[in-house]
Amino acid sequence: MVIYSINDLEKLSGVKAHTLRIWEKRYGIIEPKRTPTNIRYYLDEDLKLILNIAFLNKKGYKISKIAALEPSEIQRKVSEYSDVEEVGNDHLDALTLCILELNEAKFSRILDKSIKEYGFEYTMNNVIYPLLDKLSMMWMSGSIKGVHEHFVSNIVRRKTIHAVDSITDHYPSNPTFQIYLPENENHELSLLYLHYLLKARGMNVINLGINLSLIDVIDGSRIAHPDFIFVIINESLAGEGLEMYLEQLEIQSGRSKILLSGLQVVNPNVKLPKNVSVLSGTEDVVKFVDGLKTGSAPTDH
Numbered sequence: 001m002v003i004y005s006i007n008d009l010e011k012l013s014g015v016k017a018h019t020l021r022i023w024e025k026r027y028g029i030i031e032p033k034r035t036p037t038n039i040r041y042y043l044d045e046d047l048k049l050i051l052n053i054a055f056l057n058k059k060g061y062k063i064s065k066i067a068a069l070e071p072s073e074i075q076r077k078v079s080e081y082s083d084v085e086e087v088g089n090d091h092l093d094a095l096t097l098c099i100l101e102l103n104e105a106k107f108s109r110i111l112d113k114s115i116k117e118y119g120f121e122y123t124m125n126n127v128i129y130p131l132l133d134k135l136s137m138m139w140m141s142g143s144i145k146g147v148h149e150h151f152v153s154n155i156v157r158r159k160t161i162h163a164v165d166s167i168t169d170h171y172p173s174n175p176t177f178q179i180y181l182p183e184n185e186n187h188e189l190s191l192l193y194l195h196y197l198l199k200a201r202g203m204n205v206i207n208l209g210i211n212l213s214l215i216d217v218i219d220g221s222r223i224a225h226p227d228f229i230f231v232i233i234n235e236s237l238a239g240e241g242l243e244m245y246l247e248q249l250e251i252q253s254g255r256s257k258i259l260l261s262g263l264q265v266v267n268p269n270v271k272l273p274k275n276v277s278v279l280s281g282t283e284d285v286v287k288f289v290d291g292l293k294t295g296s297a298p299t300d301h
Contacts, residue, residue: 003041006032012138013050013093020050027067029053048100052078055093095131096138099148104155111159120163121200124193125282128156153189160192164199171202175292178226178256180208180217182233182245190232194261194285201289214245218252226256233262243271250275261285 010017023029030049032040052074053066066074078094098107114123135152177198181191188210195207206224208216221229229249233242249258250273258276261284272278279285 003033003043004047006040006042009042009047009050012047012134013054015050015054023053023063023067027063029063029067044100048097049074051093051097055097058093092127092131092134095127096134099135099152102147102151104151107152107155108159111155115159115163120159120196124160124196156189157192160189160196164192164196167196167199169202171204174202174204175227176204176206176224177228177230177259178206178208178217178220178224179230179232180212180220181210182217182231183211183213185232185234186210187232187234190234190262193282194230194232197282197285198289201286201293203289203292214248214252217249221253221256225254228259229253229256230259230261233260246273246276259288 004012006017006020009015009020020030024032030042030046032042032046034040049071052071053063055078056066056074057063061077069077078097095107095110097103098110111123111127114127118126132152135149179191179194179198181187191207191210195205198205206220206226208220217229217231220226231249246258246260253275258273259279260272260276261279261281277288279288
């Protein structure tokens with residue numbers, strides 16, 4: 001059983017602790033439990049209720065009106081909004097509730113509506129990534145479990161693969177990118193989204209997948225002769241290990257230019273080969289690819 005302090009509820013719901021106390025005293029919306037030493041705490045159902053109430057309050061419902069509703073009626077109204085309203089920051093609460101309840105149908109409907117109206121890239125940057133940031137905080141507080149993380153990852157993975165496969169244009173004369181994650185790197189979503197960004201901009205992509213050995217990477221480059229080899233490194237390599245890895249990759253990569261992204265590349269003490277360019281995030285990737293189209297992309301770091 002996960003328990004929360006009022007400060008935990010503030011962080012997870014976005015509702016100030018002072019406001020929560022007012023809701024509690026004036027409207028009796030939530031009733032905290034107490035430890036034998038009289039310390040207040042809250043449970044999962046309290047968090048879900050606060051998320052629902054916060055959602056309706058952002059939609060213009062007065063707290064006094066919400067307080068008069070049964071919990072089931074509150075949930076029904078939230079469901080109605082999340083099914084028909086446009087998706088934005090206000091819907092992070094609705095998406096979070098879908099995750100807590102493992103409600104795949106509703107979670108998918110919200111994402112599909114955003115993708116249809118605003119496009120996949122907008123949805124990824126303005127809905128999915130902010131949601132993942134929120135889930136990271138919830139994970140640290142213990143309010144979500146491994147099953148919730150798998151639930152979200154599986155759905156977002158499917159949506160991203162569908163978005164990639166929906167791009168049918170092919171431009172043989174445009175640059176080819178060989179992309180992958182090295183051994184002990186398993187954050188596939190980053191790789192899939194990179195695949196989408198490149199393909200959506202007319203680039204040719206060879207996605208070798210995750211957990212790839214250096215030998216396989218080199219074999220791939222010798223077969224396909226890509227213009228760029230793009231590797232994302234977040235956890236598996238650091239310091240001298242990263243330098244040695246990139247040195248070997250540069251030696252064996254032929255004429256392919258190496259692009260590097262991920263958390264490990266921010267270390268200013270790492271010496272990078274001349275053939276390596278660092279792209280620190282999504283914006284850098286987009287600028288680089290757009291620069292290829294105009295002939296202004298940088299060729300080294």
